[in-house]
Amino acid sequence: MNQNAPKFPDEPPLPSTWDARIARHLVRPLKNTRITPNHLTTLRLLIGLAGIACIARGGYAWTNWGALLVVISNFVDHTDGELARISGKSSKIGHFYDLASDALITVLLFVSFGLATAATGAAADAFSPVWRGTVAGLAVALIFFLRMRIESRVGKSGTKQASVGGFETEDVLYLLPLVTLTDGIGPFLAAASIGAPLFAVLVIIDYWRVMRRPQPVATTTDH
Numbered sequence: 735m736n737q738n739a740p741k742f743p744d745e746p747p748l749p750s751t752w753d754a755r756i757a758r759h760l761v762r763p764l765k766n767t768r769i770t771p772n773h774l775t776t777l778r779l780l781i782g783l784a785g786i787a788c789i790a791r792g793g794y795a796w797t798n799w800g801a802l803l804v805v806i807s808n809f810v811d812h813t814d815g816e817l818a819r820i821s822g823k824s825s826k827i828g829h830f831y832d833l834a835s836d837a838l839i840t841v842l843l844f845v846s847f848g849l850a851t852a853a854t855g856a857a858a859d860a861f862s863p864v865w866r867g868t869v870a871g872l873a874v875a876l877i878f879f880l881r882m883r884i885e886s887r888v889g890k891s892g893t894k895q896a897s898v899g900g901f902e903t904e905d906v907l908y909l910l911p912l913v914t915l916t917d918g919i920g921p922f923l924a925a926a927s928i929g930a931p932l933f934a935v936l937v938i939i940d941y942w943r944v945m946r947r948p949q950p951v952a953t954t955t956d957h
Contacts, residue, residue, distance in 0.1 A: 745820045753905065757812035758820065765821045771814035775832050778814065782807035782839035790846040792853030794917070801914040804843060808907045811836065837878035841871035844930070847923040854920075863920070866927035873930035880934075880941040887944055 748755055761774070785803030788796045814832055818824035848867020913922050 749816070751812075751905070753809055753908075754812045754816060757809070758816040761813050761817040762820065764817055769817070770823055771818040771821075771828050772831060774810065774814040774817060775828070775835055778807050778810040779835045779839065781810060782835075783842070786839070786842045786846045789843070789914075789919075790849040792850040794914075797850055797914040797919060798911065800846070801911040804839075804910055805908055807839065833878065833882055837875055840878070841875045844868075844871035844874060844923070844926060847919050847926070851920045851923055863923060866923055870923065870926040870930040873934040876934050877930075877937050880937045884941055884944050888947075 745758075748758065781803055785800040785807060788800030788803060790800075791797075811832075814828070818828065845864070845867045847870075848864040851863035851867075913919060
């Protein structure tokens with residue numbers, strides 16, 4: 735028996751990740767209401783910005799509350815897509831809005847890590863963590879942009895994330911509270927300021943390969 739077969743015949747198959755499956759269940763009552771995927775995207779954006787503002791303040795309590803809000807925002811990010819799939823309310827504008835919100839939250843998150851780290855250091859060293867956060871954030875912004883271009887070229891299959899046991903690569907954000915609870919923002923930021931640019935280089939190479947790949951020529955017939 736196919737475990738992904740939908741229990742509701744008018745819905746697409748269940749997603750492969752656990753958070754998306756839970757999101758599908760939660761938004762199902764909204765299917766025939768005035769709530770649109772864009773409403774949920776806005777909710778995700780507001781929660782994420784609130785979390786980022788908390789982290790940027792620095793301090794143990796603020797960063798932990800911020801991490802919790804970012805985790806909630808990351809989960810809510812799945813609800814707009816699931817509502818769009820089961821209700822037929824998807825749109826190109828909504829898809830772009832979702833991608834733009836993802837990029838903004840992720841970029842500002844790294845910048846907030848820099849601000850939080852700077853708040854715990856001497857004034858003379860305050861610029862360095864912010865600079866590292868900005869570098870990581872800009873690298874992530876470039877990754878989002880190139881992945882969006884790749885998707886527009888070859889479809890979503892070209893940007894599909896690795897999935898193991900019902901978890902995707904981006905689900906690492908659910909571990910963010912572990913970083914803040916252990917006062918690990920500084921080391922995490924240092925690693926991200928190196929890892930994000932390196933990953934951006936790999937995405938640049940992938941983008942270059944995709945753009946060089948010849949596209950099938952549409953055939954026409956005379957009528």
